[in-house]
Amino acid sequence: MEKYYGWGLPFNASVGGEKIDQLIYIFHGFMAVLFVGWFIFLIIVLFRFRARPGHKANYHLKHFKAPSYIEVAVALFEVVLLVGFAFPIMHQYRNVPPARNESVEIRVVAEQFAWNIHYPGPDGLFGKTDVNLVKVGNAIGLDPTDPAALDDITTINQLHVPVNKPVIVRLSSKDVIHSFSLPVMRVKQDTIPGQEIPVWFTAGKTGKFEIACAQFCGLAHYRMRGFFTVEEQTEFDTWLAKQVKP
Amino acid sequence: MSHDEHKLPFWRKYIFSIDHKVIGIQYGITALLFLLLGFCLMLMMRWQLAFPAKPMPWIGGFFGDALMPGGIMLPEFYNQLGTMHGTIMIFLGVVPLGVGAFGNYFVPLQIGAPDMAFPKLNMMSYWVYFVGGVIMLASFFLPQGAAQSGWTAYPPLSDIAPAGQTWWLFGMVFLITSSLLGSVNFLVTIIQLRADGLSFFRLPFFVWAQFVTSFLLLLAFPPLEAAGVLQLMDRLAGTSFFLPSGLVVSGEILQVSGGGNPLLWQHLFWFLAHPEVYVLILPAMGIVAEIMACNTRKPIYGYKSMVYSVIFLGFMSFIVWAHHMYLVGMSTEMSAFFQVTTMIISIPSVIILTSLMLSLWGGSIRFNTPMLFAIAFLPMFGIGGLTGLPLGLAASDIHLHDTYYVIGHFHYVVAPGTIFALFAGIYYWFPKMTGRKMSEILGKIHFWFSFIFINGVFMPMFSMGLAGVSRRLWDPTQYAHAQPTQPLNVFISISAWCLALSQIPFIINFFGSIFWGEKVDTNPWQATTLEWATPSPPPHGNFETVPTVYRGPYEYSVPGREKDFHPQHESGS
Numbered sequence: 001m002e003k004y005y006g007w008g009l010p011f012n013a014s015v016g017g018e019k020i021d022q023l024i025y026i027f028h029g030f031m032a033v034l035f036v037g038w039f040i041f042l043i044i045v046l047f048r049f050r051a052r053p054g055h056k057a058n059y060h061l062k063h064f065k066a067p068s069y070i071e072v073a074v075a076l077f078e079v080v081l082l083v084g085f086a087f088p089i090m091h092q093y094r095n096v097p098p099a100r101n102e103s104v105e106i107r108v109v110a111e112q113f114a115w116n117i118h119y120p121g122p123d124g125l126f127g128k129t130d131v132n133l134v135k136v137g138n139a140i141g142l143d144p145t146d147p148a149a150l151d152d153i154t155t156i157n158q159l160h161v162p163v164n165k166p167v168i169v170r171l172s173s174k175d176v177i178h179s180f181s182l183p184v185m186r187v188k189q190d191t192i193p194g195q196e197i198p199v200w201f202t203a204g205k206t207g208k209f210e211i212a213c214a215q216f217c218g219l220a221h222y223r224m225r226g227f228f229t230v231e232e233q234t235e236f237d238t239w240l241a242k243q244v245k246p
Numbered sequence: 247m248s249h250d251e252h253k254l255p256f257w258r259k260y261i262f263s264i265d266h267k268v269i270g271i272q273y274g275i276t277a278l279l280f281l282l283l284g285f286c287l288m289l290m291m292r293w294q295l296a297f298p299a300k301p302m303p304w305i306g307g308f309f310g311d312a313l314m315p316g317g318i319m320l321p322e323f324y325n326q327l328g329t330m331h332g333t334i335m336i337f338l339g340v341v342p343l344g345v346g347a348f349g350n351y352f353v354p355l356q357i358g359a360p361d362m363a364f365p366k367l368n369m370m371s372y373w374v375y376f377v378g379g380v381i382m383l384a385s386f387f388l389p390q391g392a393a394q395s396g397w398t399a400y401p402p403l404s405d406i407a408p409a410g411q412t413w414w415l416f417g418m419v420f421l422i423t424s425s426l427l428g429s430v431n432f433l434v435t436i437i438q439l440r441a442d443g444l445s446f447f448r449l450p451f452f453v454w455a456q457f458v459t460s461f462l463l464l465l466a467f468p469p470l471e472a473a474g475v476l477q478l479m480d481r482l483a484g485t486s487f488f489l490p491s492g493l494v495v496s497g498e499i500l501q502v503s504g505g506g507n508p509l510l511w512q513h514l515f516w517f518l519a520h521p522e523v524y525v526l527i528l529p530a531m532g533i534v535a536e537i538m539a540c541n542t543r544k545p546i547y548g549y550k551s552m553v554y555s556v557i558f559l560g561f562m563s564f565i566v567w568a569h570h571m572y573l574v575g576m577s578t579e580m581s582a583f584f585q586v587t588t589m590i591i592s593i594p595s596v597i598i599l600t601s602l603m604l605s606l607w608g609g610s611i612r613f614n615t616p617m618l619f620a621i622a623f624l625p626m627f628g629i630g631g632l633t634g635l636p637l638g639l640a641a642s643d644i645h646l647h648d649t650y651y652v653i654g655h656f657h658y659v660v661a662p663g664t665i666f667a668l669f670a671g672i673y674y675w676f677p678k679m680t681g682r683k684m685s686e687i688l689g690k691i692h693f694w695f696s697f698i699f700i701n702g703v704f705m706p707m708f709s710m711g712l713a714g715v716s717r718r719l720w721d722p723t724q725y726a727h728a729q730p731t732q733p734l735n736v737f738i739s740i741s742a743w744c745l746a747l748s749q750i751p752f753i754i755n756f757f758g759s760i761f762w763g764e765k766v767d768t769n770p771w772q773a774t775t776l777e778w779a780t781p782s783p784p785p786h787g788n789f790e791t792v793p794t795v796y797r798g799p800y801e802y803s804v805p806g807r808e809k810d811f812h813p814q815h816e817s818g819s
Contacts, residue, residue: 005727007709031632051610057543057803058608067600078589089641131492174494176403183714194490197575214648214716222720
């Protein structure tokens with residue numbers, strides 16, 4: 001098995017996630033340059049201007065020009081990061097959903113402490129849900145009288161998606177705030193009760209990964225772990241067909 | 247104002263005192279005890295994080311089966327420890343030490359005032375804080391324990407949490423009220439009670455920092471107090487300000503009036519909690535500036551630009567709060583605004599840090615204990631500030647949000663940043679408060695071990711955060727992506743316990759020096775500001791003669807003078 005996880009950024013299995021990684025690497029390069037520069041300056045100054053017999057402090061401040069230039073350079077660099085990286089990435093991440101007819105659409109309903117995954121089935125329509133219908137075996141309260149609901153598929157903690165096809169996940173929560181995190185997709189989005197929030201991504205590599213809950217949600221937050229499988233379209237179709245319909 | 251304090255009975259002189267110095271020491275002792283307690287809570291959590299679900303040797307047995315059956319920490323207890331660690335450290339430890347203790351004791355001294363403007367309000371502020379602290383502590387003894395929804399107390403989780411959360415909210419209302427009383431007092435004191443000749447641009451930087459801090463407290467805390475009361479109503483009166491309709495908790499429909507919004511809390515909370523970061527850091531910067539000027543024996547570089555920067559920081563800190571909320575689903579327009587303000591606020595911080603760094607240039611640097619802590623503040627706060635940048639942009643925040651990266655970032659700002667500066671302040675001003683110096687040998691042992699181990703605690707967290715490990719996990723090994731970093735958790739825990747041992751020299755030094763420390767006169771550090779113009783410790787009423795100020799705060803090594811310092815209150819050029 002390929003090594004997915006270590007002491008740095010996890011494996012990137014997404015199409016486009018490398019832009020976020022790139023930004024993180026640029027940041028850390030920038031931080032390293034600034035910090036090492038400062039630190040060397042600090043060490044030199046501490047040595048050179050240590051108190052010792054015959055050495056006196058200088059009342060007149062040497063006027064430094066470099067800090068102003070560095071300050072301007074830092075500000076400009078921040079502008080570049082904002083305009084060149086952060087804004088375009090966020091625009092893509094939040095404002096440019098893939099076409100619905102070309103993508104897989106999935107609802108994810110978070111609850112303490114599980115991820116309910118809801119596929120629309122062959123008709124492509126999500127059945128109606130109602131909180132009054134929530135019971136054991138029908139965790140999302142799917143309405144059996146709705147024709148659109150008949151072919152719907154629900155799973156608990158099992159999110160399968162096909163590779164190289166855009167996925168739209170519509171996120172909601174039954175109880176408290178959770179955060180739907182797919183570390184290998186560079187996707188994270190809070191689930192806010194009372195709202196449905198979409199996120200989208202395209203998986204570029206197959207594999208078995210994880211859904212993590214990133215927002216503290218109570219006692220078993222630590223094990224609100226889901227399974228996230230990226231597979232070929234045919235395998236995905238086979239898996240979907242085997243799932244029990246409610 | 248009466249100066250016949252000596253005739254007062256003991257309880258009026260040392261307990262319900264209205265002397266700012268006694269109140270400052272009360273704040274200081276209480277805050278240090280809370281810091282120690284908050285630190286101990288974390289040391290317990292570090293066992294569970296390093297060795298998940300293993301019985302804690304020896305100590306585990308003291309907590310009984312309700313919290314730690316067989317010595318194994320239950321998740322509910324872990325969550326209480328985490329929540330209360332954050333709450334205690336911020337609201338009962340660092341702010342009361344930085345503002346309540348150092349501010350109270352040294353602002354009146356540094357401006358040449360006999361006391362705070364409203365001494366009784368000052369006393370009330372301390373006792374309201376004390377009651378808030380007692381409520382927080384008492385909540386541990388409730389049947390279901392203390393608050394366990396995180397120090398951020400996000401609803402709906404906090405709305406449906408056990409009773410500890412109600413006590414937490416009552417405690418917070420007291421703590422906020424205390425801060426509001428204190429901040430009004432500081433503002434009036436600094437504006438009204440400055441000595442003759444002490445214009446605003448002759449104020450020590452520490453006073454400026456306290457001045458801006460007080461504005462932040464005054465303007466940022468009321469929204470949280472309102473939010474706290476709303477959450478209390480949600481919990482006690484059946485309202486649902488933060489609860490939408492149609493929630494299903496554990497399979498049961500939650501019977502509430504509905505129509506609320508959980509994000510309302512987050513906006514109100516962070517409207518306080520971001521300025522709160524500057525409430526933590528500004529007094530620390532002030533202390534560092536004082537100590538650096540004194541121990542480089544030269545004026546601070548760019549005093550005026552530091553003052554303008556700190557004012558600008560204060561204003562900007564009110565319009566960056568939603569950078570804590572990039573992932574709640576806000577529009578890109580809104581996140582763009584907060585990303586821009588966040589990048590802008592980094593500029594004045596860099597100016598202050600650069601000025602402090604350049605202040606070392608041309609100095610004659612004395613490496614005593616307060617100076618070592620003050621110097622260490624610079625790179626430590628630097629790391630904290632720099633690691634804030636990737637969190638400040640929404641795109642990089644997607645991956646790093648709510649991971650250990652965030653914990654590493656803000657702890658670098660607050661622990662090796664602010665708390666080191668507060669230690670510097672203790673070593674620097676201890677002689678003024680007690681008339682005796684702390685031991686340099688013990689101080690240096692304390693510094694070097696603390697410096698090494700505190701980096702051992704927080705540096706590995708950046709690696710864990712990049713790996714995507716979430717915060718607030720009772721058992722981090724549940725996730726495959728977190729398992730490779732588990733050795734780091736063990737390393738962090740061992741560093742944390744060594745850090746605890748490194749505080750023993752400080753505790754011995756602190757109490758030992760009160761009795762056996764080297765006796766000092768009025769001005770042991772040969773410093774220029776007004777607190778050094780009065781005996782150590784200062785008498786009731788502070789100054790034997792009312793001081794007049796003739797010059798700026800940092801006139802060290804003035805050419806043509808015999809002594810290398812020229813105190814603010816000495817006449818003549």
